[in-house]
Amino acid sequence: MYRKSRCPGAVFTIELDSHSGRKSCSFLADTGAEVNVIKEKCTRGLPVRKTLAKIIGINDKPLICQWECKVTLDNIDHIFLVVPDHFPLDEDGIAGRPFLEKEDAIIYFKERKIVFREKYPKITSVAPDLKVLKINYSTQRSELLKESTRIDHILNKNEKIEIWNIIDEFQDVYHSPGDSLPYTNLIEHKIETSDEIPVNTKQYRYPPAQHNVIQEQVSEMRDEKIIQESESPYNSPL
Structure with a gap:
């Protein structure tokens, strides 16, 4: 050559x-x-x-x-x-x-x-x-994912090796402790209603003891960009 x-x-x-x-x-x-x-x-x-x-x-x-x-x-x-x-x-x-x-x-x-x-x-x-x-070889991330993956009770040795190989190859798509779970705008979904009148239901009356817990969880999800604030007229608590 x-x-x-x-x-x-x-x-x-x-x-x-x-x-x-x-x-x-x-x-x-x-x-x-x-x-x-x-x-x-x-x-x-x-x-x-x-x-x-x-x-x-x-x-x-x-x-x-x-x-x-x-x-x-x-x-x-x-x-x-x-x-x-x-x-x-x-x-x-x-x-x-x-x-x-x-x-x-x-x-x-x-x-x-x-x-x-x-x-x-x-x-x-x-x-x-x-x-x-x-x-970028993320060996440390791969080990963290393996530690948090519980498969000992359902897989034999050969099957676990296959799972580890999949984790190594696609580790960027797995959630690791400390990772954020941001929302995505790649897909849009619409629910067409017959009268197109926004559904608006009053919030539940939560006990004072639960109110602070709910606020903490909402704030945490907002900080991790799992949810975002909305001005939509629809409001139907689950």
Whole structure:
């Protein structure tokens, strides 16, 4: 495998030799990226292995990567997280800080160029706008979720392992002690009434001893953004 400079800007090309033949893939040099990224189409015929990583900073939602690919250049191994082909990037991947450090890259911002080790050609022009990637492994959160998950009374050892794997993979959707439970506006629901007259029922008369407890619970849910104040004419206590 070898590389050559071909694309303008902060983009360079790597020639990859795989079982399916040689292919040219373009990579964006990004000193702010904490990981290397490669699109799935470039990994065909290359060694890949299972992993679990989360990329934050590209979209509003984190991107879960389940595969990583090893790219070897002159006996130096580089690990790239595999992302879908529709990943929002014009190039085939991102050469982040791990790649640039291993390749002893020297960046001259004033001259807008990147110089790799002497046996490699110079790759000029660093883009002024750098994208930032962040990888986040939440081992502590995973352990907290496992401690609060009570499954010993219904599952055998193999089934518990499957549950732990699901928790590790989708831990961001589970509620952990201390997490807030905000409301969502993703779905709207309407109940059409025949006369369209708002239903308004008087509040129950609570004993004084319960009034303070109710106020505390309402305030707590409001602080955690589970509920919000409303000016709706409807009022029907449950």
